[in-house]
Amino acid sequence: MTAVKLAVIYYSATGTVHAMATRLADGAERVGAEVRLRQVAELAPAEAIASNPAWSRHADRTRGGPEATAADVVWADAVLLGTPTRFGNVASQLKQFLDTLGPQWAQGQLADKVYAGFTAAQTAHGGHETTLLALYNTMYHFGGIIVPPGYTDPLKFADGNPYGVSHATGPDNAAPLAPAQHAALDHLARRVVRLATALRG
Numbered sequence: 515m516t517a518v519k520l521a522v523i524y525y526s527a528t529g530t531v532h533a534m535a536t537r538l539a540d541g542a543e544r545v546g547a548e549v550r551l552r553q554v555a556e557l558a559p560a561e562a563i564a565s566n567p568a569w570s571r572h573a574d575r576t577r578g579g580p581e582a583t584a585a586d587v588v589w590a591d592a593v594l595l596g597t598p599t600r601f602g603n604v605a606s607q608l609k610q611f612l613d614t615l616g617p618q619w620a621q622g623q624l625a626d627k628v629y630a631g632f633t634a635a636q637t638a639h640g641g642h643e644t645t646l647l648a649l650y651n652t653m654y655h656f657g658g659i660i661v662p663p664g665y666t667d668p669l670k671f672a673d674g675n676p677y678g679v680s681h682a683t684g685p686d687n688a689a690p691l692a693p694a695q696h697a698a699l700d701h702l703a704r705r706v707v708r709l710a711t712a713l714r715g
Contacts, residue, residue, distance in 0.1 A: 524596030541703030602641030625657030
């Protein structure tokens, strides 16, 4: 049997969601998935990026990296989508990418795939759960199969988010991913790959 094909598609401003996406991609590859790690296009004006040193550094580091296309979603058996919170909602950069998938949606090419999400915010109650729930509204329209982690492993009681994986970065966006987040990301990758494998029969 061929490997499950997983697309990890994300937007990251200061680098936290990028680090989460990379961990998910590595975790999925460790359990045998074929992975495409893709960032979506930046939409913010240059002056906004320049006004935040962390954002500017991350933009410089990732400039020229592989950019997500509709073909990456169509190719995949499973899709993990990552976004920072924006007032409890999906960042416009990721939302714009999703909004371009109308032709593929109309042809049924986005249905019957496994989907799950991940996010980051500055504070513990900064919209982690509402961002993931808002993200999943689009997946419902796709006819996707949403596979949240739930509390399917004791480690989720440390990470605490049954809707996906999230991380609080602190007010200066400097708090690195901790062991609880690493474990939760690895668990989500394994779970998504396992269930995508089962759905393929």
